[in-house]
Amino acid sequence: MRPVDKGTAPVSTYTNYAEALPDLEQRLGRYCSYCERYIATNLAVEHVQAKSLVPALALMWSNFLLACVNCNSCKGDTPVTVNDYLWPDSDNTLRAFEYRTGGVVAPHSALAAPVRAKAQASAALVGLDRVPGGAVPPTQRDLRWLKRFETWRKANNAHRRLSQNDTVELREQIVDTALATGLFSIWWTVFAADENMRSRLRAAFVGTCPNSFDANENLQARPGGQL
Numbered sequence: 001m002r003p004v005d006k007g008t009a010p011v012s013t014y015t016n017y018a019e020a021l022p023d024l025e026q027r028l029g030r031y032c033s034y035c036e037r038y039i040a041t042n043l044a045v046e047h048v049q050a051k052s053l054v055p056a057l058a059l060m061w062s063n064f065l066l067a068c069v070n071c072n073s074c075k076g077d078t079p080v081t082v083n084d085y086l087w088p089d090s091d092n093t094l095r096a097f098e099y100r101t102g103g104v105v106a107p108h109s110a111l112a113a114p115v116r117a118k119a120q121a122s123a124a125l126v127g128l129d130r131v132p133g134g135a136v137p138p139t140q141r142d143l144r145w146l147k148r149f150e151t152w153r154k155a156n157n158a159h160r161r162l163s164q165n166d167t168v169e170l171r172e173q174i175v176d177t178a179l180a181t182g183l184f185s186i187w188w189t190v191f192a193a194d195e196n197m198r199s200r201l202r203a204a205f206v207g208t209c210p211n212s213f214d215a216n217e218n219l220q221a222r223p224g225g226q227l
């Protein structure tokens, strides 16, 4: 899950939460904050704490993220105690999950048990753990698992082509493909050994939290975050 930095609130107050959508898209790109897919026209302003349960936060920038219909409908109006989960706008959530061959996403095996439980809870909250044959299978309309599967294949092919013909132009083209696809975490993982590509990807995906990375594009603890 890409760690993002929304920055300070663009306006002192919104009169309707939907007004925040263009601001969020400008700051974070048109990507679901949870599943990371590129969604051209159907993203929604996501309330971390459901507006029906905590109306005082319904118009607060600090309570906003971006979500696709699948992540939104899985999360629904689930009551959220913020500290029971990990969040892409306050934690280095790229350290929370492992993206593996075939598009599998799971809490990172290196995490200490308490943080691992929070990563698991976060995945379950928005249904990122839903895969065919899993404990909770996805609905027919939930193809997030398939997008991860396809993106893994796409990124792996790009990695192979780059190893055969390493040019600046191909690197730029791969970044353009990644931007059009989303799933930052998968591209980041596939290009784990390529600091130049990691740097390009991080810079290209608008809103990626800069202080979640050290000078060599390795992950580091996010200041103020849980990991």
Ligand SMILES: [Zn+2]
Residues within 6 Å of the ligand: 032, 033, 034, 035, 036, 037, 067, 068, 069, 070, 071, 072
């Ligand atoms: Zn999503």
